[in-house]
Amino acid sequence: MSGAPIRPNGPQYSRLLVYAALAIGVTTVGILCRRTWPGAALHAILVGAVGDSRSGHLYAISESLVSACPLLLTGLGVVVAWRAGMFSIGAEGQLLMGALAAIATAGLARNMPGPVLTLLMILAGSAAGAGWSALAGWLRVRRGVPEVISTIMLNYVALYLVGLLVEGPLQESGQLAQTAPVPAAAMFARLLPASWTGGVPARLHSGVLLALLAAAACYVYLYITPEGLRLRVLGSNPEAARTAGFAVDRIRVRAMALSGALCGLAGAIELAGVAGRLYPEFSPGWGYSAIPVALIGGLHPIGTALSALFFGGLAAGCGNLERMTGVSAVLINVIQAAAVLAVIGVRAWRNRSAGAETV
Amino acid sequence: MEEPSGASAPRIEMRRIVKRYGPTLALDGMDFDAAPGEIHALLGENGAGKSTLMRVLAGLVRPDSGEIALDGRPVGIGSPTDARVLGIAMVHQHFTLVPAFTVLENLALSAGRDPMRSIPVRLAAEAAIERARELGWTLDGNARVGSLSVGSQQRVEIVKALATEAETLIFDEPTAVLAPPEVEELFAVLRRLRDGGRTVVLIAHKLAEILAVADRVTVLRLGSSVASIRTSDTTAEQLASWMVGAAPPAHPAADATPSPRPAVDACGSADPRDLLVVRGLCVAGDRDELRLQGVDFQVSGGDIFGIGGVDGNGQSELAEALVGLRPAAAGTVLWRGEPLLRGRGISIGYIPQDRRRSGLALDMTIEENLILSAIEDPVNRRGPFLNRRALRELAAGLASRFDVRAGSLDLAGSSLSGGNQQKVVVARELHAQPDLVVAVNPTRGLDIAATRFVHEQLLAARDRGAAVVLISTDLDEISALCARAAILSFGRLQPFQVGHVSAADLGLLLGGIATRRGAI
Numbered sequence: 117m118s119g120a121p122i123r124p125n126g127p128q129y130s131r132l133l134v135y136a137a138l139a140i141g142v143t144t145v146g147i148l149c150r151r152t153w154p155g156a157a158l159h160a161i162l163v164g165a166v167g168d169s170r171s172g173h174l175y176a177i178s179e180s181l182v183s184a185c186p187l188l189l190t191g192l193g194v195v196v197a198w199r200a201g202m203f204s205i206g207a208e209g210q211l212l213m214g215a216l217a218a219i220a221t222a223g224l225a226r227n228m229p230g231p232v233l234t235l236l237m238i239l240a241g242s243a244a245g246a247g248w249s250a251l252a253g254w255l256r257v258r259r260g261v262p263e264v265i266s267t268i269m270l271n272y273v274a275l276y277l278v279g280l281l282v283e284g285p286l287q288e289s290g291q292l293a294q295t296a297p298v299p300a301a302a303m304f305a306r307l308l309p310a311s312w313t314g315g316v317p318a319r320l321h322s323g324v325l326l327a328l329l330a331a332a333a334c335y336v337y338l339y340i341t342p343e344g345l346r347l348r349v350l351g352s353n354p355e356a357a358r359t360a361g362f363a364v365d366r367i368r369v370r371a372m373a374l375s376g377a378l379c380g381l382a383g384a385i386e387l388a389g390v391a392g393r394l395y396p397e398f399s400p401g402w403g404y405s406a407i408p409v410a411l412i413g414g415l416h417p418i419g420t421a422l423s424a425l426f427f428g429g430l431a432a433g434c435g436n437l438e439r440m441t442g443v444s445a446v447l448i449n450v451i452q453a454a455a456v457l458a459v460i461g462v463r464a465w466r467n468r469s470a471g472a473e474t475v
Numbered sequence: 476m477e478e479p480s481g482a483s484a485p486r487i488e489m490r491r492i493v494k495r496y497g498p499t500l501a502l503d504g505m506d507f508d509a510a511p512g513e514i515h516a517l518l519g520e521n522g523a524g525k526s527t528l529m530r531v532l533a534g535l536v537r538p539d540s541g542e543i544a545l546d547g548r549p550v551g552i553g554s555p556t557d558a559r560v561l562g563i564a565m566v567h568q569h570f571t572l573v574p575a576f577t578v579l580e581n582l583a584l585s586a587g588r589d590p591m592r593s594i595p596v597r598l599a600a601e602a603a604i605e606r607a608r609e610l611g612w613t614l615d616g617n618a619r620v621g622s623l624s625v626g627s628q629q630r631v632e633i634v635k636a637l638a639t640e641a642e643t644l645i646f647d648e649p650t651a652v653l654a655p656p657e658v659e660e661l662f663a664v665l666r667r668l669r670d671g672g673r674t675v676v677l678i679a680h681k682l683a684e685i686l687a688v689a690d691r692v693t694v695l696r697l698g699s700s701v702a703s704i705r706t707s708d709t710t711a712e713q714l715a716s717w718m719v720g721a722a723p724p725a726h727p728a729a730d731a732t733p734s735p736r737p738a739v740d741a742c743g744s745a746d747p748r749d750l751l752v753v754r755g756l757c758v759a760g761d762r763d764e765l766r767l768q769g770v771d772f773q774v775s776g777g778d779i780f781g782i783g784g785v786d787g788n789g790q791s792e793l794a795e796a797l798v799g800l801r802p803a804a805a806g807t808v809l810w811r812g813e814p815l816l817r818g819r820g821i822s823i824g825y826i827p828q829d830r831r832r833s834g835l836a837l838d839m840t841i842e843e844n845l846i847l848s849a850i851e852d853p854v855n856r857r858g859p860f861l862n863r864r865a866l867r868e869l870a871a872g873l874a875s876r877f878d879v880r881a882g883s884l885d886l887a888g889s890s891l892s893g894g895n896q897q898k899v900v901v902a903r904e905l906h907a908q909p910d911l912v913v914a915v916n917p918t919r920g921l922d923i924a925a926t927r928f929v930h931e932q933l934l935a936a937r938d939r940g941a942a943v944v945l946i947s948t949d950l951d952e953i954s955a956l957c958a959r960a961a962i963l964s965f966g967r968l969q970p971f972q973v974g975h976v977s978a979a980d981l982g983l984l985l986g987g988i989a990t991r992r993g994a995i
Contacts, residue, residue, distance in 0.1 A: 345850060349843075
């Protein structure tokens with residue numbers, strides 16, 4: 117009866133990765149904040165995101181929600197596509213196409229009553245995003261073009277198309293590369309009276325409510341409809357979906373169209389809620405941030421809503437940080453990357469421990 | 476438990492191994508030992524702990540406690556690499572090959588280096604293929620593994636293990652995918668390995684196989700070892716009773732009433748009672764090669780038609796053509812005289828060959844996997860939405876009726892054992908009383924109880940009038956369930972009279988050589 121005790125758990129590399137990612141993130145904060153206290157920097161971020169007793173909370177929260185809105189909608193777009201096993205990177209281009217279609221609609225239907233025009237802009241934006249994305253889906257199922265490649269390419273097409281049009285047919289008379297503004301009557305209503313936020317008008321608009329509604333709708337679609345169930349089966353195991361007799365190609369294109377519609381909606385809402393007009397730098401990369409937002413949200417609509425709120429708060433917070441301390445708001449990218457690494461690490465670690473579970 | 480008399484020091488000694496998965500005690504203080512120059516079989520039902528015990532030995536699972544010694548020396552096996560260094564290799568039930576790589580590249584991978592650059596490794600892989608040829612297996616080194624049949628993939632897996640020069644080889648149900656002649660070949664290989672002084676551990680279900688090839692057998696039940704005995708000192712009945720805790724009742728098919736149709740009419744003329752009629756069916760495979768070359772048969776309601784033969788002879792293509800997943804290159808599949816279209820006036824229950832690859836969405840919940848095909852039923856809808864309460868009740872009912880053993884139906888499908896995963900597929904495909912049932916190797920890798928259960932379900936489908944097509948590599952299964960059968964080899968059907976074929980004739984049939992009546 118000889119024998120040594122079996123070696124206890126060996127090193128868990130992926131958990132180390134989590135720690136490393138967090139450490140890198142925090143250290144970077146420290147480095148970037150060399151001229152300030154890291155504590156003060158973090159405080160500035162927190163104040164920017166949720167406010168404090170001195171400046172009040174409503175304004176900061178409003179800013180956070182406004183920043184979260186496009187992240188949430190594009191994040192939902194990523195969730196719908198990726199859950200179907202379509203790794204679309206095209207949220208950015210679809211968002212731009214949505215904004216483009218919305219502003220073109222605003223130009224063409226200028227004389228419509230405000231709410232009708234808003235509705236038309238939303239519909240046009242969603243349709244344009246859906247079409248742009250479905251194009252990549254169609255290329256995949258008919259021509260075998262990987263959607264990862266085609267959606268990235270279509271992002272560039274959309275970006276330069278916007279650049280071309282805002283300096284051409286859609287340009288407002290003048291020198292600036294931008295379109296004419298959306299008619300004021302067609303802009304989303306501001307939800308908070310200025311008196312509530314100390315005289316400074318808060319930008320929280322009713323489009324944010326629409327985004328939250330979209331998150332709930334995505335949840336219902338994915339989890340309580342037959343189409344959603346089929347979509348998730350396809351993403352989980354395409355061969356099982358084919359064997360079950362699902363119309364696999366149709367589900368793929370439909371998922372891409374739906375994903376694009378959400379991203380296009382993001383563009384239209386941002387246009388009619390905040391920006392008011394379209395210009396080449398309209399999006400600071402929401403469509404790309406959407407991927408970490410969706411991943412951290414666990415590719416689940418509700419999780420994505422929470423993670424979008426977190427990143428929206430972070431964006432508002434980092435804006436405040438820049439104003440207060442001069443530390444660049446680029447810091448947000450660092451934090452985003454650290455969070456993604458942490459999530460990937462945790463998931464890998466979970467898979468490692470779950471991997472041995474088949475008895 | 477007694478040490479084998481006269482044997483040298485055991486090569487493997489495992490003492491008081493405990494492994495717990497959540498609430499389940501997979502290994503409950505298990506003892507196991509195996510000597511050099513011995514074929515040692517591990518016998519037990521699904522979930523008895525056979526695979527877990529061997530995964531501990533292969534470094535894939537870390538036990539919660541226990542001790543392992545090799546040749547009397549205590550060792551710690553923390554990873555598969557440790558196991559390889561210690562000379563332990565495992566041939567898995569579910570293959571560990573990279574589908575996108577070629578056979579050569581996969582073999583080179585197991586040598587542990589970059590398959591693309593290292594030329595000596597490539598030579599080693601070619602040596603492994605040469606060794607496979609000595610065993611009587613022809614492997615095309617440049618074929619992509621993903622394009623090979625399950626049977627061929629297993630050969631690659633076995634050759635991979637042999638190539639590591641391991642002193643201890645663990646085989647996890649190697650015969651599950653093989654036809655009788657191949658099983659004999661494999662056993663010859665195992666005996667040769669044993670005679671060379673290696674320790675061969677064989678995880679197995681089939682009592683006859685164990686008695687035929689193993690020197691010693693250890694019987695497992697509920698995570699502990701029940702008995703360890705030389706095979707010459709025991710009988711199939713005794714092993715079976717140890718395994719299930721009581722003698723298993725007779726096989727249900729033994730007293731099943733035979734179909735009224737004469738068996739000789741295997742592929743004969745059409746009959747008005749025939750529901751499914753297949754005529755001149757030719758089907759292309761994934762690489763556009765013709766996998767079925769003119770297949771004719773028909774099945775009436777209340778009949779099970781068996782199709783035997785070795786995997787990779789057109790079985791999966793035939794099944795997919797029957798259920799409408801693969802277009803016919805030529806010929807017809809008729810249902811009640813009309814071309815068969817899935818979802819048009821016919822409900823089909825399809826049990827695919829590989830539950831993990833095509834039967835289940837493993838990272839979705841057990842409930843979702845159970846209800847996958849039931850969502851088409853208006854009863855389970857509420858307007859455009861799913862009626863979640865109805866579906867939840869349905870899933871719970873199916874789980875209890877089909878004896879799916881799960882802690883909770885909200886767990887991922889991957890948390891189930893193989894047998895329970897198969898029960899999920901069977902429950903989903905058969906509960907709605909389909910008109911046509913197509914089952915491909917429905918009991919592959921299942922234990923006696925689960926196998927019996929699946930067979931009962933197929934017989935029940937037959938008895939309520941469904942047309943059943945059973946495609947299986949297990950000719951015992953076909954003989955037990957089918958009144959009429961045929962062998963599919965090289966894309967053609969050969970008639971096969973159940974119970975009246977000699978082993979020699981069977982070998983010829985499987986080899987694609989027609990006997991007596993000639994090709995159809």
